[in-house]
Amino acid sequence: MRLATLRVGDETRAARLDGDSYTLLPSRDVGELLASGEGWAEAARQGGGPRIPIEEAEFATLVPHPNKIVCLGLNYASHIKEMGRDTPQYPTLFAKYDGSLIGAHDPITLPCVSDRVDWEAELGFVIGRAARHVPKEKALDYVAGYTVVNDVTVRDYQRRTREFLSGKTFEATTPVGPVLVTADEFGGQEPDLEIRCEVDGEVMQSSRTSDLLFGIADIVSYLSDIITLLPGDVICTGTPGGVGDGREPKVYLKPGQTLRTVIKGLGETRNLCVVEQSA
Missing domain, CATH: 3.90.850.10 (Fumarylacetoacetase-like, C-terminal domain)
Structure with a gap:
């Protein structure tokens, strides 16, 4: 799994790379995701949200x-x-x-x-x-x-x-x-x-x-x-x-x-x- 922290408007969001796009996750960033508990990996795998094409991704x-x-x-x-x-x-x-x-x-x-x-x-x-x-x-x-x-x-x-x-x-x-x-x-x-x-x-x-x-x-x-x-x-x-x-x-x-x-x-x-x- 590949995880990133993306800039989305005035905020940041954790995201998972899925093929040619990033799927936004509920956490504000990868650090917050990891701090959410022992189940962070499963939450990252299962989480779903809006998608951002790779070419539009802006990395924090x-x-x-x-x-x-x-x-x-x-x-x-x-x-x-x-x-x-x-x-x-x-x-x-x-x-x-x-x-x-x-x-x-x-x-x-x-x-x-x-x-x-x-x-x-x-x-x-x-x-x-x-x-x-x-x-x-x-x-x-x-x-x-x-x-x-x-x-x-x-x-x-x-x-x-x-x-x-x-x-x-x-x-x-x-x-x-x-x-x-x-x-x-x-x-x-x-x-x-x-x-x-x-x-x-x-x-x-x-x-x-x-x-x-x-x-x-x-x-x-x-x-x-x-x-x-x-x-x-x-x-x-x-x-x-x-x-x-x-x-x-x-x-x-x-x-x-x-x-x-x-x-x-x-x-x-x-x-x-x-x-x-x-x-």
Whole structure:
């Protein structure tokens, strides 16, 4: 099943992809659907409402207001090497706020205070039921599904302190979507999918999600020992090598460029880079 959050007039609605159209569901968004209880999947399968043709669908960010957005850094060997870092013994965690999230085709806002904005293609997943102290062998049971993320990063702000947060949660920089592909489509296994990032059609990153240092089950189990994961929580798993900041000379996003993030089997985000209008 493929679920999305669509803009419908002045509101948003959760929707299910049915062939060449989206069927609107009663929930306002995918996060609300997941929070509705253990029967969310059956409700999503059985729900019916007005339909919107695919070509008319306008995607909001997949989960507009998650309780938590937890991200991993340094989770592909290729990215660890290009950034000159040691291989971590435990997951490297940081957070975002929901004001950073945008839809799959929304413009990325290049902040007026920096010209060092970088791309980071990532596999994202969304929690489907509350998880606390979950053993690794049961962890995938708590995953609702998978999606496409680009953890667009403002590098100079990221490096102002030892903590990553300030460079990772700039306003309207993080596309998530377009859909949530439910975990049952992967037969209870962690997905092994091609992941790619392009800037104006030039491939900058290319890898597979199976190359993660800490896999999905590792991440769910580890995080659930720290805090209860809730339905709708968005987890970003880290980026492979090929970021602009790891190149020589360094390369950053510019106004007018299009950032495309593709995960085979999940879909793609495509976002025009626009400059923030200063106050």
